[in-house]
Amino acid sequence: MSYELILVETRGRVGMITLNRPKALNALNDNLVDEIGKALDGFEADENIGAILITGSEKAFAAGADIGAMATFSYMDAYKGDYITRNWERVKTCRKPVIAAVAGFALGGGCELAMMCDIIIAADTAKFGQPEIKLGILPGAGGTQRLPRAVGKAKAMDMCLTARFMDAVEAERAGLVSRVVPADKLVDEALGAAEAIASYSLPVVMMIKESINRSFESSLNEGLLFERRVFHSAFALKDQKEGMAAFVEKRKPSFDH
Ligand code: CO8
Numbered sequence: 001m002s003y004e005l006i007l008v009e010t011r012g013r014v015g016m017i018t019l020n021r022p023k024a025l026n027a028l029n030d031n032l033v034d035e036i037g038k039a040l041d042g043f044e045a046d047e048n049i050g051a052i053l054i055t056g057s058e059k060a061f062a063a064g065a066d067i068g069a070m071a072t073f074s075y076m077d078a079y080k081g082d083y084i085t086r087n088w089e090r091v092k093t094c095r096k097p098v099i100a101a102v103a104g105f106a107l108g109g110g111c112e113l114a115m116m117c118d119i120i121i122a123a124d125t126a127k128f129g130q131p132e133i134k135l136g137i138l139p140g141a142g143g144t145q146r147l148p149r150a151v152g153k154a155k156a157m158d159m160c161l162t163a164r165f166m167d168a169v170e171a172e173r174a175g176l177v178s179r180v181v182p183a184d185k186l187v188d189e190a191l192g193a194a195e196a197i198a199s200y201s202l203p204v205v206m207m208i209k210e211s212i213n214r215s216f217e218s219s220l221n222e223g224l225l226f227e228r229r230v231f232h233s234a235f236a237l238k239d240q241k242e243g244m245a246a247f248v249e250k251r252k253p254s255f256d257h
Contacts, residue, residue, distance in 0.1 A: 004031065005032040011191060011195075015049045027063055029065070029066040033090075037090040052098045052099070062109065088142075097205060102114050102122045103183050104126065108143070109140075122172065123186040147160065204234060204239060
């Protein structure tokens with residue numbers, strides 16, 4: 001499989017996607033989003049991959065949807081063409097964990113792409129924003145829905161209505177990102193996190209992802225019931241026998257994946 005707008009590689013059990021449209025600060029278009037989808041399809045089908053990393057460049061994770069491409073759109077172009085969003089949810093539907101490693105700008109669709117991932121690890125240079133209002137549009141790929149869930153209503157309103165950027169320190173304080181690291185350590189840190197995840201039992205990793213995501217879609221009682229059922233099912237796994245036996249025998253577990 002060859003790609004034009006992303007770089008795709010594997011590092012051990014981690015699948016890595018690097019957005020690669022440097023001249024446009026990784027602005028997102030249909031082809032780029034489709035390529036991300038294809039890379040995810042490949043990693044998802046590959047039993048040797050346990051976690052996925054999406055990153056950009058030092059200057060930009062992604063500076064949003066391609067404004068030049070959208071500038072002359074009519075309503076019908078946007079609606080019928082389903083620009084950018086036709087394959088957008090593929091990141092969300094990926095059953096293996098996806099980590100976003102963000103340096104520089106993560107704006108508009110770039111911020112929305114990062115928010116679709118399961119964990120955001122930010123470089124100290126990261127800047128998050130939903131500046132669509134300055135273009136006479138609004139966030140269209142999850143910004144008004146995922147941002148308030150991540151940072152609360154007040155900050156989400158502030159960012160979407162004023163178009164101000166949030167730096168990495170504020171983003172961590174607000175709960176948008178899980179860790180902030182020096183920019184030159186970003187990929188190593190994010191790969192370390194991905195490698196740790198990929199070293200565990202893949203079915204258990206997938207169950208945890210599914211259960212946490214369920215908490216956003218259900219009442220607490222429904223979510224707790226879902227978690228309990230999935231928890232019980234973990235006892236059907238060889239990996240549970242191995243994990244607990246290894247603890248008892250004071251050795252490292254060797255999971256099947
Ligand atoms: N689209 C297209 N090109 C872009 C974009 C973009 N979003 N962002 C940057 N570029 C290009 C610039 O045009 C420039 O190209 P060139 O060198 O040919 O002039 C190059 O990247 C470098 O950019 P700058 O010279 O502007 O670099 P600066 O360091 O001065 O500024 C900024 C960096 C602050 C990131 C600035 O480029 C900027 O404000 N970019 C736009 C940010 C933005 O508004 N993003 C939101 C876009 S709308 C969106 O994402 C909606 C998503 C909804 C999807 C669903 C659609 C239906």
